[in-house]
Amino acid sequence: MKPRLWLAAFIVPLGLIIAAVPQNTTHPYKLSAPELLSEVNTRTQFITPETVADMIVKKDPVLQLIDVRSQDEFEKFSLTGAINIPLTDLLSDQNVDLFDQDVKMNVFYANSTLMANEAWMIIRQLGYTNIYVLEGGLNYWFDVILNPKQPSSTSSDEELARYDFRRSVSQALGGGPTLLENNENTASPAPRPAIKSIPKKKKAAGGC
């Protein structure tokens, strides 16, 4: 028998085995520190409140909001359709399926961006894609989506369009229980106005 056939008889079955078994993915970190730093520097993880609000209103099935605050806080107020994964439970087994997919956009949020960023960094390090952070957190969300400030009349058209959008979204989303005191619209539930989308600026989505 020729050496080549000996080699083939030995090495092809090994190749078949290694091709058939799933890749070992138990290694903790998929991104090197420089890669992560580059993502942090370019702020690719952030998604603007407007984009999220637009998706919520349109009931975009791709959006998966994840509230990383404690359960108490989540029950007091949460964004529409959000699920609660407190930071302490982030790595529990049942959450793996949530992150290990390419379809949904997982958007972390907390009161500010700190905890959401912590969650993002851990999950991103594990190599999962489609992980984002709500820019500014809930505090910023209240400021710009639920209580948008009217821009001065000299503002640019874009600024005014954004305000229009924010106001209509604010009315559509109605605000949570914490907003009842300071939202005059909720006193008389008016028919919800149609949402005018602001022209989207394409943003390079994160991932790789």
Next chain:
Amino acid sequence: MGPLAINEIISENTNFFLAFIIGIAFGFVLEASGFSSSRKLAGMFYGYDTVVLKVFFTGAITAMLGMLFFSLFDWIDLDLVYVNPTYLTSAITGGVIMGAGFIIGGYCPGTSFCGASIGKIDALIFIVGLFIGVSLFGAGFNWWNGMYMAKFLGSPKISEFFGLTDGVFALILILIALGMFRVAEWAEKKFPREEY
């Protein structure tokens, strides 16, 4: 002895000593397999002797399989294995220069020292050329620095590029290697050379 030295299980001096021993063993095997003969090495390019292709490709696919199985058994974390970063322009340019030198001189850098150690004159001259090349590269580095650093791609993997798992790519590479061995043996019959 990568992980042993980095994790300070062995000292740097022990590391050098082990490198010395391994180097001697490697050189011995290289010489014993006939890799100190420039005619044998250059035979690769003319088709009459393809042992270089067979040895190095067998080495590559064996190491590849070994690493993948080690990873499967959790003995090694492939993400921590250093992969040379790719600078595409200099990789192609260097490959062309290296290949041309290989055909003209009949040696690659490692085998030239292997040949020189048993007193081959062509190997000694090859080494002189090698040092001239290294000196020119170093002296003129400012001139080709831009090209040298151009087209940086990070550390990409072919399997990632094609969207395959490492295992499937390994199998494909094994089949390609075996196909090449077949072609190589056909070439050896087709372009025989009596004495070299």
